[in-house]
Amino acid sequence: MKAKKRFKGLPKIVTLAPVSIWLLLLIAIPLIYILVISFLGRNSNGSIRYSFALENYQKLINAQYLKIYAQSLLIAFFTTIISILLSYPFAYHMAGGSKTKKVIMMLLVIVPFWTNSLIRLYGWKTILGSEGILNGLLMKTHLIQQPLQLLFTMPAVILGMVYTLIPFMILPLYASVEKLDHSLLEAASDLGAKRYHAFLQITLPLTLPGIFAGSIMVFIPALGYFFVSDLLGGGNNMLIGNLIKNQFNISQNWPLGAALSIVLIAVTILLVKLYTKVGGNIDDLGVA
């Protein structure tokens, strides 16, 4: 590829300075601060005690917290699986569609983003609540006698997660299906493969990187999107994200919250490492 003619206007230091300062002030320094306070203690009045301590990390391992981790992982896991199952056919059709179809489908994915996700989740509340639209409809058609407990359940949280996070699955999947060389499918068909064989033998393996990328983009936020479980899960479905939020908010235990955050970051890094190890391209994640 021919390299673009280098833009010779401003020196590097000027062009890179704003973004560097931005990253330093808003990402690097806060992260270092979190890392540091995760190793500090807490005074009884809630203020931070400036002496080295490992107590925060020790506190992370207790039965109640382990239950929350397990629950959180379970929700993230189901969110990811359901997202894959819903997104794959969508992305597949989008990649194979005409230009207009692509634009329309892309808009369907993106337009909901123009509304704040909290507002959209409140929408689900009115649908799922015991006095909500869905229960009302089922009652009216006499399919049920009593309103079902839909809201404040784990499925409701998973539903909200899938609803919020599905674009992050669709987009990388779409990119990987789109990239697939159509002549490979023709070759498979030419060599005697029926449609589903061609799919299993060629399409699926070659779009695995997209599935991995999407899974990471969905799984990780699903561990932390506390507002989804706040709104749709009530107090019953705590996530790691809720736990962290509570430490900073209600319990005023910043060091413990910091330690939890560090663990979550470590898990994230581990997953991304795993992803690149199985052959994924880090650029496909849209994060670096």
Added chain:
Amino acid sequence: MKPMVEIKNVNKKYGENHVVKDMNFTIYDGEFLTMLGPSGCGKTTTLRMIAGFEEPTGGSILVEGESIEEKEPYDRNVNTVFQSYALFPHKTIYDNIAFGLKMKKVKKPEIKERVTEMLSMVQLEGFEKRMPSQLSGGQKQRVAIARALINRPKVLLLDEPLGALDLKLRKQMQIELKRLQKKLGITFVYVTHDQEEALTMSDRIAIMNGGVLEQLGTPDDIYEHPKSKFVADFIGESNVLEAIVASIEDEKLILNTETGKVIGKNADFQKDEVVCISVRPEKIRFSETEVKGFSLAGVVKEHIYVGSFVKSIVVLPNGHEIKINRLAGDSLPPVASVTHLYWDINQITVMHSKEHQNYMLIQNIDLGGYQ
């Protein structure tokens, strides 16, 4: 000869775009047939219709006398070598070649035996465990051929298979492909835009232009007797002159060109008909004096020595340049001198002027120099 593929009145339209127009020809068993033409001439589309990737808008295609329209590509007894090879990037060379047999549920020991046989045929023994990305272009090409041939197709379709290779490798692969085709006796249908490749490899060449079959014949036939101006221009070098039939004497055509009288061989031409004369550069001869029947003269512009022969350019009074190739050592008229040109009437081609050459008629009448 047994017909293997019959293309009958095949048409292909993409909306308003008519890519293949009333295509009609037969490919015989064991033949190496090349579809040759510039890009957009419909050659690849025709090939893809035989393979089953495209459906004809009209007409039918028969393989071994059987219509194949209803058959999906995976049901057809033809295999394709793709332009970009289309090797499965996530499968080893072994699995790539074995793919067709696996789809047909052939037993494992037999698959192994046949893959090994194929690998040795394309001289890639020991490459079983490699991935396609670890191979060079030429090696990928061989794998693509082996992957198609392992299914023992009746017809092998090749879509510009050597296009991505460098010149030296391409020449080598041309010879190998031809050798392979002779050895296996499989019908090859080959698509290329490279006339030299077509001339070297094919038993017969189908020349296409704008979705129309211009001429179908042996390389020799097409080179020596082009049926249209397009073919004469497209295959090899040629001088094309427009002329009007002045008179017909037995088998001789007396022709008036814009700059002089020449003669050609008659074949159902009529007096006053506008024709095209195609003369290969090596068929034109120099003379110091006028040769009987010819009054075509020009000024020698230059001689270019290219090893075994000399390329000369003679400029006619109307500015038209005539290319002439003579063997090195032939006596040549000096540069800037006036020379007379002539030829053996059996070595040139006179063609009916087709509709796309009609503009010449108007031009010629305007000149009014033919009576």
